[in-house]
Amino acid sequence: MTRWTILLITVLGGPMDGSQSYVLYPSLADCERATRAVSDGLAYDHAMTCEEGDMPSGSIRPRRNPVYGGM
16 A cells, blocks of 8 residues: 655755755655655755655545536
């Protein structure tokens, strides 16, 4: 079973030292594949880790769009 995985990006140094951001991926393998591409696109010193969550990635479904009729 695959689980949602967070790519956690931490800024190291400068005025934003310690700031964190994240990107959500549907599996650990997807997160690990994306790590290099994301890292190459960042112009500042950073640390990156993939952290697998507890929730199965097949469990989250997109919300349906509301239907607006005859207005």
